Amino acid sequence: MARVAEIDTMLVDKARSFIPRLRERGAETDNIRRIPEATIEELKEAGLFKILRPHMYGGFQSNMRTYTDCIVEISQGCGSTGWIVALCAIRELMVAESFSEKTHQEIFGENEDVVFAGVYEPRKCIAKRVEGGYMIEEGFWMFCSGSLHASWGYFGMPVMDEKGKLIDQCLMTVPFNQMEIMDDWHTMGLRGTGSNSVKMNNVFIPDHRVVSFSQALNGNFASQHLRDVPLYNTALFPSLILSLGLPGLGLVKAALEFFQDKLPGRKAAHIGVEYVRDAASTHLMIAEASLKIDSASMHYYRVADDLDDWAQRGTYMDKPTRVRALADIGYANQMCKEALDLLMLASGSGFVYEGNPLQRIFRDFWTLYSHRSLSPNITKENYGRVLSGLESNALRY
Template sequence: MSVPGDFPLQYSPSINADLVGRARDLRPLIAANAARVELDRQLPEATVGALTEAGLLKLTVPRRYGGHETNFATYLAVSAEIARACGSTAWVTALINICNWAVCAAPDKAREDVFGADPDARVCGVLAPGGTATPTGDGYRVSGSWGFTSGSPHATWAVVGVQVANGGRAVEFGNVLMPMAELTIKDTWHVAGMRGTGSNTVVAQDVFVPAHRFIRLSFGGDQPDNHPDEPLYRSSMVPSLALVLAGPQLGLARAALDHTLATIGKRGISYTFYDHAVEAPFTQFQIAQATELIDTAALHVFRSAAHIDQAAIEGRAMEITERLRVRMDTGYAITRCRQAIDLLLDANGASSFAESNPLQRIWRDSSVAARHAIASPSVSAEAYGRAVLGVEEQMTLVI
């Protein structure tokens, strides 16, 4: 059994088929390691090594450092493809790549420290200002802790949010870039889903950060265009940060569909006369609806990717309504993916929740990932509604 089209290449002509093909080739290895990922609560070195060798952890690294400098459509397609084998692996891949992108959008001196020294550097990070940066001479002394730092066990650098303190008062917000060797990791990630993402708490205690590794933030506006010849790094920040979270969700939903199509024809439906579940009209409806929901989600995700990519190519700042539509598309797509997974669980019945059944892990991973604050469907809908209605006062600075 199959569904129309080549997922996810069918959704955008700008997707790099070679990079998606590399992700597809790794799926057997990633799937074989998925159970170990849950037990260890981080990716095994075999998976990290394979992702590194395939170049899938440097999607957003400049070509000058040996990266792919790829567009967001390809980025999303790669993470979706990986999620068909393991949600945690896709999440780590997506989050490391977006943190790499954030560093590469910074001025040359900062990114040279990271990727000039090590083209295979991996950056983890948290946008929220969980720390304080105190100015001192030619830099800052930074202390703080940042929870939910996905991929931290595999990272070589961290980019994390801080408030700059002057006389005990916050005067500015930004990100600081620090080597993981100068930080500690608290093992705090004990959760129901996305167990293998290593989203632990990163701690800094009076770490010196040179001034050039402080990156100013501009919520609701675009970052400075530090690299005019590299359009990727002038992509709108908040829309990009939000949208990449939808890639793993698309892949998880498709994984649920893949599993269902591969197995549902082999069983009947208990307490009915259906010897084959595929003969039941309600099963047919569930599969059709789930497939359409996944398709709907993907169309919204790749539409937004196209808008981000095109605006960056044109050197055009996305308007507030455009930005918030990306967040709306993100929340909407994630909701559709979750609905599709629920329908597929219904079609498969109570056996879906056996520990040996990958559907229960897919369900848990999708449910946990969907609660990421920047992808909240409710917040996104309210903010977008205000913009469409022309309400000047917003309820978030993260636009």
């Protein structure tokens, strides 16, 4: 157990060590609209894509708390890089849990240099049943973060009967060299994530690389060879949504740090004091922002710890707890937004200049905050329904 704790500490320390260099590469990351290759290679060398990968495939097989720590640290250096590590690493969990040993052997083999990208919601996917698997005649998925660095992908695939009625929503894995990546990620924020649309035409997917997503969401995993590893009993959907929110926590922590660093020398105007740090309004805003960040952190870490606790007990997290976990994530996202609003208001208009780190944080955070899966309103509504003795309206949780 001590060795596991040492490894977890080592991973978090490595993630923290990236902050200065990621900040130095921030402008480059935005300009080239992808993570610099030097950063990708350093992340691979540090093993930060493999936090949740099984030991048998060269991973650290850690836990959701360590994962959370690492993503928050990296995101304090760069929102785009934090987003990529968050999503690529959580896909390791998804693939490990959802697919069979045969599929894992095909993906990893003797090559541990694997990076995953993927999207579980297709915008269009025409899949035909053929001998031994499925032919994807036409598939189109938007927002495929990490597409420019991926070697393997997972994608949602609806399975229809002969009358066109939906039978199941499935997941498939496919080598990324069978995908076409579109250059359409021209955005306000998270510019470096390379979240391009991807498509495929007439690609054969063998049966062993197709699993039921609906079954996986309820803990019925095809990875029978990993059933005795607690990590791979982790509730899938809350983990996926947690991965989307955590970079936002790192971003607002960085915003608070930048605000405090600049505060001592900031002159005041029209508020009755010489320096901004002497104003009572500053004291109120920075205190409230800090407490909101703390509140967001407590909700995010409650999710991570609950995921670990249920997995360690060998019991798949029940539906009410999963709905609450999603509400925790949505609420934490809202707390981060309100904290950032306060810090931006207290910072004055200087953030509008290019090169001001707060501007990039603002753009990155708002791109993240708007993700529908992180919606405070939707997640609270569904939690409220469960608290009222009703079924959640969410199709997936």
